Amino acid sequence: MTTTIQPGTGTPAEEPQILKQSKMGTGAGSATWPVRVGLLVLCVAWMIPALGMLVNSFRPRDEQFASGWWTAFFNPFGSSWTISNYTTVLTSDSAGIPMSQAFINSLIVALPATVIPILIAAFAAYSFTFMQWKGRDVVFVIIVGLLVVPNQVAFVPLVKLYSGLGLNGTFIAVWLAHIGFGMPLAVYILRSYMSGLPTAVIESAKIDGASHFTTFWRLIMPMSTPALASFAIFQFLWVWNDLLVALIFLGRGDNTVATVALQGLQGQTGAGRELIPAAGYITIIVPIIVFLALQRYFIRGMTSGAVKG
Amino acid sequence: MAIKILNAVIAILGGIGGAIIIFWILNKLAESLKGRWEDRVKPWMFAGPAILAIAVYLIYPAIVTIQYSFANEDSTAYVGFKNYVDVLTDKTFLQVLFNNVLWIVIVPALTVVLGLGVAVLADRLRPRGEKTAKTFIFLPMAISMVGAATIWRTIYDYQPQGTPQTGVLNAFLGLFNKDPVYWYGTDTLHLNSLLLMIILIWTQVGYSMVLLSAAIKGVPEDTVEAGRIDGAGERRIFFSIIIPQIWPTVITVFITVLIGVMKVFDVVYVTTNGAYNTDVIARRFYDELYTQGNNGYAAAIVVILLIAVIPILIYQVRHFRAEEAAR
Numbered sequence: 001m002t003t004t005i006q007p008g009t010g011t012p013a014e015e016p017q018i019l020k021q022s023k024m025g026t027g028a029g030s031a032t033w034p035v036r037v038g039l040l041v042l043c044v045a046w047m048i049p050a051l052g053m054l055v056n057s058f059r060p061r062d063e064q065f066a067s068g069w070w071t072a073f074f075n076p077f078g079s080s081w082t083i084s085n086y087t088t089v090l091t092s093d094s095a096g097i098p099m100s101q102a103f104i105n106s107l108i109v110a111l112p113a114t115v116i117p118i119l120i121a122a123f124a125a126y127s128f129t130f131m132q133w134k135g136r137d138v139v140f141v142i143i144v145g146l147l148v149v150p151n152q153v154a155f156v157p158l159v160k161l162y163s164g165l166g167l168n169g170t171f172i173a174v175w176l177a178h179i180g181f182g183m184p185l186a187v188y189i190l191r192s193y194m195s196g197l198p199t200a201v202i203e204s205a206k207i208d209g210a211s212h213f214t215t216f217w218r219l220i221m222p223m224s225t226p227a228l229a230s231f232a233i234f235q236f237l238w239v240w241n242d243l244l245v246a247l248i249f250l251g252r253g254d255n256t257v258a259t260v261a262l263q264g265l266q267g268q269t270g271a272g273r274e275l276i277p278a279a280g281y282i283t284i285i286v287p288i289i290v291f292l293a294l295q296r297y298f299i300r301g302m303t304s305g306a307v308k309g
Numbered sequence: 310m311a312i313k314i315l316n317a318v319i320a321i322l323g324g325i326g327g328a329i330i331i332f333w334i335l336n337k338l339a340e341s342l343k344g345r346w347e348d349r350v351k352p353w354m355f356a357g358p359a360i361l362a363i364a365v366y367l368i369y370p371a372i373v374t375i376q377y378s379f380a381n382e383d384s385t386a387y388v389g390f391k392n393y394v395d396v397l398t399d400k401t402f403l404q405v406l407f408n409n410v411l412w413i414v415i416v417p418a419l420t421v422v423l424g425l426g427v428a429v430l431a432d433r434l435r436p437r438g439e440k441t442a443k444t445f446i447f448l449p450m451a452i453s454m455v456g457a458a459t460i461w462r463t464i465y466d467y468q469p470q471g472t473p474q475t476g477v478l479n480a481f482l483g484l485f486n487k488d489p490v491y492w493y494g495t496d497t498l499h500l501n502s503l504l505l506m507i508i509l510i511w512t513q514v515g516y517s518m519v520l521l522s523a524a525i526k527g528v529p530e531d532t533v534e535a536g537r538i539d540g541a542g543e544r545r546i547f548f549s550i551i552i553p554q555i556w557p558t559v560i561t562v563f564i565t566v567l568i569g570v571m572k573v574f575d576v577v578y579v580t581t582n583g584a585y586n587t588d589v590i591a592r593r594f595y596d597e598l599y600t601q602g603n604n605g606y607a608a609a610i611v612v613i614l615l616i617a618v619i620p621i622l623i624y625q626v627r628h629f630r631a632e633e634a635a636r
Contacts, residue, residue, distance in 0.1 A: 031433040039430050043445040046511070050449075052463030052477070068475050069463055108317035116324035117362075123332055124359030133352035139360065144629045145622045146367055148564075150572040152594055152611050154370035156377050156604050160384065171313075175320060180366020183359055195636070212351060213336045241453030243575045244595070255313075259455045263579050266459065280459035284452045291451035295444070302516060303523050 057085055057277035064274050085278035094272040095261040096252055099282045102261040106240055106286075108171060109250070109257055113178035114236040118228055120179070121186030126216050128187065129194040130202055140191070146184045154181070155248055162249065173249040181245070182235050189234075189301060193227030194220060230301030233294050237287050258283040331358065371615070378608035392609035402610075405588045408502055412573055412589060416506050416513075417566040421559055423510065424517025428525055429547070431518070443522070447515030454512070454575030461508045467491045496586040505587060508576050513569070517562045524558035525551060564621060571617060590614055 031039075055069040060082045063072065072079035090100040127133070128140050158177065159168065167173040197220070205215045221228075243259045252260060262283045265276055291298060335354035339347055377384050378392055396402050427446055431439045449457060466476030470488055474480045479489040493501050528551050536546045552559075574591035581587045583596065590610060598607035 028433065028439070029435040031430070031438075035430050035433055036438075039427070039434070039442050042427065043442055046445055046449070048477070049460045049463050049511070050452075053460045056463065065468070065473070065475060067473050068477070068480050070477070070480075104314065108313055112317060112320040112324055115321055116328065119325060119328045119332075120358045120362065124356040127352045127355035131352040131355065133349070136352070139356070141626055141629070142368075143363065145626050146363065148568050148618055148621050148625050149367065149371065150568075150591075150611075150614055150618065151367075152572060152591060153374050153615055154367055155374075155594075156384075156598060156608050156611065157370040157373035158366070159598070160604070171316065171320070175324075177366060180362045183362045184367070187359055211336075211340070212355070213333075216355075237451060241456070243453065243455050243578070244591075247595075248599070259453050262459060263455050266579055276459060276462070280456055283459075284456040287451040287453065287456075288448065291448070292444075295447075299519055303520055 053277045053280055057281050058082060059274075060084070061274035064277075085275050086282070089265075089275040089279045089282070094268070094275050095265040095279055097254065097256050097261060099258065099261060099279050101254075102256050102258045103282060103286075105255055106258040106283075109174050109178075109246070110236055110239040112171075113175050113182070113239045114232055116175070117179045117182050117186050117235065118232060121183060121190050121231070122221060122224065122228065123216070124187045125190035125194050126212070126220055128191045129197075130215070130220070131212065140187075143184045143187055147188060151181050151245065159248060168249060169251055169253060169255060171250075171255060174245060177245055177249055178235075178239050178242075182238065186231050186235070189231045190224060190227050193224055197223055226297065226300060229294070229297040233290060233298045234301050236290060237298075240287055328358070374608045374611050375615075377604050378612045380605050380608075382603045382605055384604045388605065392605040393613075395606060396609045396613065401588075402593065404586065405583075405590060405593050408499070408586070408588060409571065409573075409590045411499060411502060412506060412509075412570045413567060415503070416509055416570045417563045419506075420510055420513045420517045420566045421521075421563050423514045424519075424562065425521050425559070427514065427518045428522035432522065432525055443515075443518065446518055449512040450515040452512060454509070455579050457508050457512050458576050458579040461511075465492045465504060467493075493581050493587070494585045499586070501581065501585055502587050505576050505580055508580075509570070509573065513566055517566065520558055520562050521555060524555035528554045564624065568618070568621060572614065 051073070052069040055073050056064055058081045059069070059072055060080055063080060072081075089095060089098075091098050095102065128136060154177075162168045162173050201219060201223075202215060205219055210218070241259065243263060246257045246260050247263075250257060250260070252264060256264075262276075262279050265272065265279050268276070332355070335357065336351070339351040339354045342350055379387050379389060381388050427442075431442045434442060452460070462476070464477045466474070467479055467489055468474050468476075474483055474489050476492075478492060482489060492504055495501050532550055532554065533546055536550045541549065572591045573589050574595065577583060577587055577589050577592045578595065583589070583592045590613075594607050594610045594614070597603045597610060601607075
């Protein structure tokens with residue numbers, strides 16, 4: 001098993017970590033005051049930019065540009081607050097299309113682009129782990145290599161191909177692109193998890209006469225839930241947060257996603273400028289909720305040593 | 310709108326249902342074959358759709374891109390090495406290349422060092438405090454680069470002199486009666502590029518911290534103990550005992566961030582769109598492909614990027630093989 005990273009998707013049966021004893025001032029709970037204060041300062045510094053945007057998103061236009069966000073933060077009762085930035089940007093065309101529509105477009109893009117590759121990748125991972133075939137290892141090594149190849153290599157021909165098929169600007173174009181681009185990582189994560197599953201279980205299923213198809217559905221899929229969840233979170237965040245693929249294959253128009261709409265709003269210098277913070281929060285709220293709720297799986301996926309090109 | 314949502318639901322259900330049906334049919338097809346052939350064909354039926362997706366969306370386009378890099382603007386005639394000559398003799402592109410090198414030199418190293426620092430310090434807190442501190446540092450990882458760039462306006466924002474400053478940095482300068490600075494437009498010592506790098510680092514340190522923290526917790530206590538018995542100080546223990554043992558993870562983090570940085574696009578595109586000498590390869594590529602419509606030039610840029618990635622690719626494959634052998 002991987003020697004580099006311990007709690008990864010590759011080690012489903014993780015042995016309990018031996019807790020470090022706090023001796024000589026390095027164990028848990030041994031932090032000195034300078035360490036605590038230092039970390040506190042760092043955490044606060046890390047959150048300041050996001051806090052500033054949150055404050056500004058609720059300030060009326062004239063106040064946003066009459067003083068910095070900290071003025072309202074330190075004097076909350078002497079400042080006026082409003083939710084009109086949110087209501088305006090959600091319903092008006094300031095960002096090209098209403099942010100509410102862009103938000104729904106993001107969901108429309110991200111959900112199928114997350115769910116569909118999982119099954120395809122799971123079948124492939126099963127084949128790479130539990131079936132013997134000629135060329136298997138070579139094909140897998142190619143997939144491992146492709147993990148680091150930038151998606152940009154595919155853009156020029158795909159744009160040409162899509163315009164020939166009239167697919168540019170359609171959801172299908174982005175779905176298929178994300179399925180293709182996400183596939184190496186999906187196969188890699190799922191295979192590395194499956195190869196850590198106890199082989200005895202699979203062997204006994206085989207002896208009992210279960211076909212590969214049955215073994216896959218009844219045994220491997222249920223046992224692989226943690227890895228399936230990690231990949232799902234990864235892919236969802238990746239697709240939701242993506243700007244480049246959406247810009248190239250979906251562009252601006254009725255199908256614009258939230259990141260592209262937010263980017264379009266950045267250029268505003270006059271009216272609409274006060275809407276940027278609100279639009280920002282509308283764009284990042286879903287990933288933040290997903291992340292906070294499913295942090296455990298997200299970390300598990302990361303520590304599997306996977307990288308995405 | 311309703312139609313769109315309906316379409317998406319159909320896509321999800323149809324995609325999953327369709328995939329199940331396809332795999333079921335492929336499986337039946339394989340089972341209908343006799344004896345050895347069934348065992349030979351079935352693995353391909355299972356892995357086939359994934360391999361097809363990768364072939365259509367990565368391998369085939371990569372080959373065509375290489376081909377296009379030797380062709381003209383609309384990929385209708387070959388022009389030999391003209392695109393490469395154009396790219397590599399273009400002074401502006403060399404500047405872009407240099408900017409990318411700056412990103413590559415600074416961002417991965419700083420991300421690793423900062424992540425390691427937080428991991429080591431947070432390790433000394435009680436579990437509850439450690440978890441909270443880590444969540445704060447880690448949270449920006451979930452945010453898109455567009456979102457992050459928007460968030461950092463609260464720090465970097467610039468208003469003309471004489472008007473109230475809305476960015477933290479300029480407000481700070483104002484305390485000392487200094488003129489406000491248009492940060493994104495200040496390329497003295499590549500200051501603006503550095504400020505953009507901070508945005509990327511802000512989102513990446515959490516990743517580095519989580520991996521390195523897991524590695525540090527995996528260092529066997531008895532090795533540290535042995536160092537102590539031999540009279541090594543904390544610093545010595547950290548650099549001579551802990552660092553060597555977590556080195557493979559340091560490399561993993563470094564490489565992952567490095568790959569991200571080599572194709573960095575979003576943060577530059579959203580903030581300066583490559584102006585004020587902040588341009589990077591991936592943004593230039595987008596510009597050539599989209600704004601200029603020059604397929605050949607764009608393809609040549611990607612091929613250069615691809616060549617730059619090859620050493621990492623070789624490392625990745627070797628690393629994978631070594632891990633497999635250790636299984």
